[in-house]
Amino acid sequence: MTPTLVRQHSSHAGATPRVDPRARARDWSEIQERMLVPLYEAVYERLHVGGGTRMLGLGCGSGLALLMAASRGASVTGVDSRFPERVDLARQRLLPDAPGSREARARADAARVVEGGPGDAADPSAPAFTLVTAFEPIGCLAGDSEGLGELLAQAVPLAGRGAAVVLAGWGPPERCATTSVLRVATKLADPLRGAGRWRPALRDDLEEVAQRAGLRPDGSGRVACPFGYGDVDSAVRGLLSTGLFDAAIAATDQEQVDKELSEALHAHRRPDGTVWMPNVFRYLIARTT
Secondary structure (H helix, E strand, O other), X not given: OOOOOOOOOOOOOOOOOOOOHHHHHHHHHHHHHHHHHHHHHHHHHHHOOOOOOEEEEEOOOOOHHHHHHHHOOOEEEEEEOOOHHHHHHHHHHHOOOOOOOHHHHHHHHHEEEEEOOHHXXXXXXXXXXXXXXXXXXXXXXXXXXXXXHHHHHHHXXXXXXXXXXXXXXXXXXXXXXXXXXXXXXXXXXXXXXXXXXXXXXXXXXXXXXXXXOOOEEEEEEEEEOOEEEOOHHHHHHHHHOOOOOHHHHHHOOHHXXXXXXXXXXXXXXXXXXXXXXXXXXXXXXXXXX
């Protein structure tokens, strides 16, 4: 679908979006992160994640996927180098407040949250990871698969032979209602000449990333992950918390992005005021060699 005409705002181009990172992190944790819970559950069920699992979560955000794996008995380590405020929230979720108790020590031994990349989580004294997850879906921004490849290059050597590596991606645009909303970011960010540019998900995106990382595909699946919000304001806050609209804010301004995002969401508003956007996400399970 061809983007509509773009308003030129040269005075804003290249500027850093003025946002409150802590508020964004809270919006992510309280509104947006839960949208992918069906994906996490499907993967954990398929791989029988449990007491014998040592999981490394890439781009762990505020730690919901880690918490769900830990509740199954897995030992979890999360890393995230882009959103330190989300990492702080993940630590609050996963790490004990009272380090002196036996229960608290057990939780601390079973969970780690690291601000940084996979290499910063390396522990030569610990067993290799049996599961690596990259749940942040690729296939909506130009270049996102390259960024995932860089993470895997650091993470795969920390996993044992035959370990599962899970990659996630957006499904076909015609099955993802949120696609039309994400295109608002493309339209407004165009003056940055490609920064944050939306692109449609391709059928073999995940397989190509796995191949470049030296991984062996071992199954895949699709999961319905509808994005549901109590009202348009919550939807705007949740979507902005992803960071996918930051380039658009830099190219224009916050007010313009809020306005056009709200207008795009109107088509998905139900009579009771809630917002509902059905989506399908795809996951690939690959194995280290």
